[in-house]
Amino acid sequence: MKKLMKGNEAIAEAAIQAGCKCYFGYPITPQNEVPEYMSWRLREMGGVFKQAESEVASVNMVYGAGAAGVRAMTSSSGLGIALMQEGITNLASTQVPAVFLNVMRGGPGLGTIQASQADYNQMTRGGGNGDYYLPTYAPSTLQEACDLIQKAFDTAFKYRTPVGVMVDATIGNMMESVDIKENVQPDPSIPDVNEWCIRGGRREDGSVHRIKGLFNVPEECEAFNEELAKKYDKIRENEVMVDIKDCEGADVVIVAYGTTARIAKQTMKLGKENGLKIGMVRPQTVWPFPYDELREACRDAKGVLCAEMAIDQLLQDVKLALEGTKPIATYHRLSGVMPSANDMYDACVKLAKEAK
Amino acid sequence: MGEMIYKRTDFLKARPTHYCPGCTHGLEHKLVGEVLEELGVIDRSIMVISVGCSAPAYDYANVDNIACLHGRAPATATGVKAALPDSIVYLHQGDGDLLSIGLDETISAAGRGENITVVFANNNIYGMTGGQMAATTLIGQKATTCPAGRDPHLDGYPMKACEMIATLTAPKLVARTALYDIPHIIQTKKILKKAFQNQIDKKGYSFVEILSTCPTNWHMSPQASMEHVKNEMEEVYPLGIFKDED
Amino acid sequence: MLKEVIFSGFGGQGALLIGQVLAMAGVIEDLNATYRPTYGFEKRGGVAFCDVILSDEEIGTPVIENPEVAVIMDEASFKRFEPLVKKGGAMFYNTSLISSKPTRDDIEYFEVPCNDMAKELGNDKVANMILLGAYVGYSKAVAMDSVEAGLKAKLGHGKEKTIPLNRKALEMGAAIAAK
CATH class of the missing domain: 3.40.50.970 (Thiamin diphosphate (ThDP)-binding fold, Pyr/PP domains)
Structure with missing residues (x-):
């Protein structure tokens, strides 16, 4: 409810x-x-x-x-x-x-x-x-x-x-x-915590669980880092989440997340009313970042507008994704001054014109 | 066959420690181990390990253990206890960890009356990093960051943990002991037992400061180190029970 | 259906409260609702305003740049929001405290001397409810019964006895919009 x-x-x-x-x-x-x-x-x-x-x-x-x-x-x-x-x-x-x-x-x-x-x-x-x-x-x-x-x-x-x-x-x-989902059960693929967690005392076989991040031997720490890196690769492979809207045939694609993405929706509406096709890529995970998905979604765009309540932070990842293939413009407001859908729309119009 | 009158505590693994000759850390672990064994709580004990000379103690504890960031052992122990209220948590901290970088966590955990037992090894020096001045370093005592001896006008005065913690309402037991002879070792064990009994009975926070030795960084023999505790340290850090509430 | 309204006043006047009550009334009627408050460090005295959106569809931005309707409780808010109201929109303003005069001819103005009216009712505290009533009477965004239910939910137990007075204030405001 x-x-x-x-x-x-x-x-x-x-x-x-x-x-x-x-x-x-x-x-x-x-x-x-x-x-x-x-x-x-x-x-x-x-x-x-x-x-x-x-x-x-x-x-x-x-x-x-x-x-x-x-x-x-x-x-x-x-x-x-x-x-x-x-x-x-x-x-x-x-x-x-x-x-x-x-x-x-x-x-x-x-x-x-x-x-x-x-x-x-x-x-x-x-x-x-x-x-x-x-x-x-x-x-x-x-x-x-x-x-x-x-x-x-x-x-x-x-x-x-x-x-x-x-x-x-x-x-x-x-x-x-x-509508908050109630009594949510853990994902069944999660390994049993008892394989690693501390509970007090030791296991029946006499083994002890240690939670520690300190290594005495450099080679051991190096090997651990390699294992950790594999874990991050797995997360990159499986956990990216991104919401892509109206990017096919779009003149301009906005990249935004959080409240800025909600404001961008209003900008997309303004585009519809005025004949400018605006799409949006909205990362739901920012690490791992949807690099491939973003590049693919921007294929048709003349230009990409990166909108955020920060100065050129999200932009770094947008640049990494696009690898110089598209003109990028930015729009930001800061420190509690809310971004404006109208101004964002003006930035889209300007970008579309310049990118031609 | 002879009768078994002494055996290694089951709390510790059968392996040598890295502690320097004449250092009392090993003895402190052993006493705690014997106490936990006698109280019959080894099977629910957790060692919370701090940063300092005892950092590698995860290799000695024969029970589940967790290594903490510098100064944060009381906070981490608070989290462990929140998740596992029936576990018996043993914190072992040195003077850098407990009094300097971790003073906020120390005082706050004591103030909340967390049901944990803190063992404070006070040796007046930063041992692990090579003998720098600690908050507890005695006036005139030489250390690598006060090579001419601690000067109160430059470096302030020794900080006294028991005296501070005893001002708080929540702690149940606050005591300072030493290990320089057999009667004091026996006395320390008795106090440690009370401190863990408090935890078992869910009475709340107990704090046991043990005047400890650091022959390596004091540049003294083990024997002279014990004499130093008795003759010099005890004068600044008097032994005794500062608080004992039932 | 999409209704966008800004309530604004100085801290303590209750602009945020009536925004919340309206949003609650919307949810009671199974609408989607957003309520976005803006205020400074201080609990009282500074400018406090909120954007409220009710819609039977998914709500996009919770931020209102140009409201259809602005409900204004003090002078500073009048100056801030009068230029922002959408063409063809409306503005309700508290003539008990605001001496500024309307400057636009493309929006509709409603004078609501809500502090004086509240005094007539015997309790200055319900001035904000008179304004909320005026807005609801004008916009028909929700039924007045839903507003009352929203207020009950907001006030919680122990304050039920204030409901009849608040209801009266709401109706009094609605009557102004009906004029």
């Missing part, structure tokens, strides 16, 4: 319905409704909520619970996610699953509390050390945010990896009618 819910609360509820049993978090605007909701709802559902002393502590609490094979998560905004980066690379190296929700605000630094997508590099390139990646979903509507945070837990456990979900503050703070 559809219910009108606030974004942050709906996402929290969706996580609980996907089996999230432990939440650890530190207050930061614009995601405070997540810990507030979890504090009563998760406890009501028999889970554990802890307000951590910092984001540094949050991520390490998540580490402890995830190491025990439990579905655990935290949420924050860019500044807090920055503090968690050491913990995220540690989870990647210890292969502990967990979900990180980033409700993005304007940066750099303290910036603003309003909507932004300027954490694209932070989520897809990361700030932690070493050869690791953070598979990250970038939903566009509240419904999709709920669906994808539920999927994020499966992905985390399927591959034993930390997984990110990033939404701009618009999605976190708005209310929208949503």
